[in-house]
Amino acid sequence: MYATEFDIRQHVPLRTLTSLRVGGAARYFTRVDSREGVSAVAAWAAERGLPLLVIGRGSNLVVADAGFPGVVLRVSIRGVTTRLADDTVELRIGAGENWNTLVTRTVQRNWAGMECLAGIPGLVGASPVQNIGAYGQESSDTICAVEAFDLDTGQVVTFSSAECQFDYRSSRFRTDGRVRYIILSVSYRLRRNGPPTVQYVELERDLAAQGLTRPSLQEVRRAVLAIRARKSMLLRADDPNAHSAGSFFTNPLITAAQMAALDAEIARQYPGAPRIPRFEKAGSTYKIPAAWLIERSGFARGYSAGAVGLSTNHVLAIINRGGATTEDVLRLARVIRDRVFDRFGILLTPEPVMVGVSLDAGG
Numbered sequence: 001m002y003a004t005e006f007d008i009r010q011h012v013p014l015r016t017l018t019s020l021r022v023g024g025a026a027r028y029f030t031r032v033d034s035r036e037g038v039s040a041v042a043a044w045a046a047e048r049g050l051p052l053l054v055i056g057r058g059s060n061l062v063v064a065d066a067g068f069p070g071v072v073l074r075v076s077i078r079g080v081t082t083r084l085a086d087d088t089v090e091l092r093i094g095a096g097e098n099w100n101t102l103v104t105r106t107v108q109r110n111w112a113g114m115e116c117l118a119g120i121p122g123l124v125g126a127s128p129v130q131n132i133g134a135y136g137q138e139s140s141d142t143i144c145a146v147e148a149f150d151l152d153t154g155q156v157v158t159f160s161s162a163e164c165q166f167d168y169r170s171s172r173f174r175t176d177g178r179v180r181y182i183i184l185s186v187s188y189r190l191r192r193n194g195p196p197t198v199q200y201v202e203l204e205r206d207l208a209a210q211g212l213t214r215p216s217l218q219e220v221r222r223a224v225l226a227i228r229a230r231k232s233m234l235l236r237a238d239d240p241n242a243h244s245a246g247s248f249f250t251n252p253l254i255t256a257a258q259m260a261a262l263d264a265e266i267a268r269q270y271p272g273a274p275r276i277p278r279f280e281k282a283g284s285t286y287k288i289p290a291a292w293l294i295e296r297s298g299f300a301r302g303y304s305a306g307a308v309g310l311s312t313n314h315v316l317a318i319i320n321r322g323g324a325t326t327e328d329v330l331r332l333a334r335v336i337r338d339r340v341f342d343r344f345g346i347l348l349t350p351e352p353v354m355v356g357v358s359l360d361a362g363g
């Protein structure tokens with residue numbers, strides 16, 4: 001019935017659709033560039049009782065070696081609508097637009113709000129899912145609405161920013177609504193001629209080293225891209241460190257009591273060592289760097305374990321060194337998680353979306 005509306009391919013290896021380059025085959029794979037296409041694929045899958053997995057560029061996914069037994073759908077809806085107001089501009093962007101291209105264009109027009117998020121791989125449709133963030137900004141700072149197809153009702157719904165339930169690397173689209181909503185477009189509100197956000201210490205230092213005391217949006221964007229390039233956190237085909245899902249673990253959020261216990265434990269294990277860096281958040285929670293805990297647990301940059309390892313430029317990125325399987329990736333992740341827990345009592349949580357696998361299973 002829907003055969004003419006979208007092309008569907010069978011047994012497509014997911015390793016060809018993910019940046020980590022692991023994962024078995026999608027039973028079916030298709031891409032659509034319209035809302036009608038999304039609705040048609042949803043109906044096609046529902047009629048056959050097949051689960052649906054929506055993907056963008058696959059840069060935050062770890063899919064089982066067994067593959068995905070249903071329909072994998074890439075939403076390629078394009079389009080940009082611009083509405084100017086006095087000091088702001090509202091952009092409605094199709095889910096299939098490239099995120100980094102969007103950032104580049106907004107900075108060129110001197111619209112502030114996304115400049116620190118330059119270089120993050122992926123599509124616009126995924127930007128609300130884990131509330132992407134880097135160098136002092138998060139997508140939730142500027143998202144004002146998300147339009148999605150509701151698989152439960154077959155209707156298109158629009159969520160306000162508050163309704164998206166944004167949190168650190170989280171939103172309703174990663175929690176309760178993960179298999180319910182297909183994001184069609186995202187709206188952002190940016191500040192016309194606004195100043196750049198320079199709050200992140202590493203970025204501040206980098207700009208200061210260049211003598212940029214009042215940097216422009218463009219200068220901040222360039223500095224972010226340069227820092228990311230040094231850490232292999234740009235998706236470049238010629239960089240073997242880039243065969244990753246970005247940071248494999250989120251930075252732990254801990255309570256004041258846990259912070260005090262951790263400080264005491266670190267002082268006991270490393271007498272006289274400097275304190276672990278921390279970022280104090282509202283509500284007496286602290287965000288601490290997972291990378292610090294991993295390095296102090298004995299995993300250096302470039303650590304290797306057969307076909308997998310850690311990036312030589314960034315200890316948080318687990319990389320596929322060539323021919324790895326998903327199980328190889330998970331095995332290393334479990335070893336790291338368990339050693340950090342044994343040493344510091346802090347449980348690391350994976351950042352990528354796990355499909356058909358879990359760090360808890362098998363280890």
Ligand SMILES: Cc1cc2nc3c(=O)[nH]c(=O)nc-3n(C[C@H](O)[C@H](O)[C@H](O)COP(=O)(O)OP(=O)(O)OC[C@H]3O[C@@H](n4cnc5c(N)ncnc54)[C@H](O)[C@@H]3O)c2cc1C
Nearest residue numbers: 056057058059060121122123125126132133134183246353
């Ligand atoms: C080198 C590298 C660096 C990275 N740096 C950062 C960083 O600095 N900060 C950061 O936050 N992330 C970072 N990431 C992770 C990743 O780039 C982001 O999470 C990005 O938003 C994923 O986009 P994607 O299109 O590849 O989504 P995918 O990986 O394909 O999907 C991610 C999730 O979003 C869902 N999804 C995708 N599209 C839709 C849609 N249209 N509707 C509903 N759900 C959808 C998927 O089902 C999945 O759950 C990095 C990754 C890599 C490889």
